[in-house]
Amino acid sequence: MSEATPRVAVVTGAARGIGAATAKRLAADGFAVAVLDLDEATTKDTVQEIEAAGGRALGVGADVSDAEQVQAAVDRIAAELGAPVVLVNNAGVTRDNMLFKMTEVDWDMVMNVHLRGSFLMTRACQKYMVDGKWGRVVNLSSVSALGNRGQANYATAKAGLQGFTKTLAIELGKFGVTANAIAPGFIQTEMTKATAERMGVPFEDFVKAAASQIPVARVGQPEDIAHLVSFFVSEGAGFVSGQVVYAAGGPRA
Numbered sequence: 001m002s003e004a005t006p007r008v009a010v011v012t013g014a015a016r017g018i019g020a021a022t023a024k025r026l027a028a029d030g031f032a033v034a035v036l037d038l039d040e041a042t043t044k045d046t047v048q049e050i051e052a053a054g055g056r057a058l059g060v061g062a063d064v065s066d067a068e069q070v071q072a073a074v075d076r077i078a079a080e081l082g083a084p085v086v087l088v089n090n091a092g093v094t095r096d097n098m099l100f101k102m103t104e105v106d107w108d109m110v111m112n113v114h115l116r117g118s119f120l121m122t123r124a125c126q127k128y129m130v131d132g133k134w135g136r137v138v139n140l141s142s143v144s145a146l147g148n149r150g151q152a153n154y155a156t157a158k159a160g161l162q163g164f165t166k167t168l169a170i171e172l173g174k175f176g177v178t179a180n181a182i183a184p185g186f187i188q189t190e191m192t193k194a195t196a197e198r199m200g201v202p203f204e205d206f207v208k209a210a211a212s213q214i215p216v217a218r219v220g221q222p223e224d225i226a227h228l229v230s231f232f233v234s235e236g237a238g239f240v241s242g243q244v245v246y247a248a249g250g251p252r253a
């Protein structure tokens with residue numbers, strides 16, 4: 001990779017949390033980074049931090065579950081930053097409820113953002129990876145893929161992403177493209193903060209309680225996941241594909 005023509009990485013849901021940490025990490029690794037989130041204005045902080053550190057970034061607004069917006073976003077990234085050959089499907093939402101209370105709207109919303117979104121983004125970006133005979137896809141699964149009370153929709157989507165990842169690995173491998181999934185445990189972000197709020201528990205107590213169940217005796221931080229993304233997209237990781245790594249501070253959720 002020469003400094004004049006850095007490879008281009010797209011990180012979805014990169015305005016905050018795991019996505020923001022990943023965008024910053026990939027920029028530090030030498031990629032030009034498209035910081036994609038629902039509203040372009042919310043990407044400003046991540047973009048500015050990358051630029052302040054001497055990196056190159058482009059803020060892009062798009063709903064990953066909308067085919068037209070995805071195509072327009074990927075076209076813009078290719079035109080303004082270069083061919084997107086690294087894709088991190090990180091955008092996510094939760095709409096938790098017990099099965100008997102779960103609405104179709106909440107089921108569809110979670111499926112659309114995680115599954116449809118990852119499908120649309122990957123379909124739009126794979127062309128550039130295949131053309132360039134090199135690419136990396138990293139999908140954000142979750143320990144919830146193993147089953148989690150109150151998350152029938154989310155657990156299903158996160159398990160689905162593991163099948164998606166393995167299929168991408170099989171279809172795209174011969175073009176120099178790898179696909180892997182990361183299944184994080186408890187990571188301290190707005191998403192887990194919202195869960196604490198919903199349960200009526202102060203976030204600090206929620207984090208402490210979670211940490212007490214985790215073998216490394218702490219919850220995860222966005223940078224823990226960004227580090228693993230950095231490994232999967234690295235040049236040397238070209239023989240690692242179709243894998244799911246549980247990053248949960250221990251052997252299981």
Ligand SMILES: NC(=O)c1ccc[n+]([C@@H]2O[C@H](COP(=O)([O-])OP(=O)(O)OC[C@H]3O[C@@H](n4cnc5c(N)ncnc54)[C@H](O)[C@@H]3O)[C@@H](O)[C@H]2O)c1
Nearest residue numbers: 013017018038063064090091092142184186187189190191
């Ligand atoms: N935080 C955790 O403990 C945890 C654990 C396992 C997996 N994950 C997964 O990691 C990913 C990031 O989680 P986080 O904790 O940083 O969440 P977060 O809520 O802090 O950030 C998610 C980002 O995705 C964006 N987003 C949501 N819907 C979108 C859409 N349709 N199009 C584009 N962007 C959209 C949001 O605007 C937000 O900026 C998610 O896929 C999540 O399911 C998180």
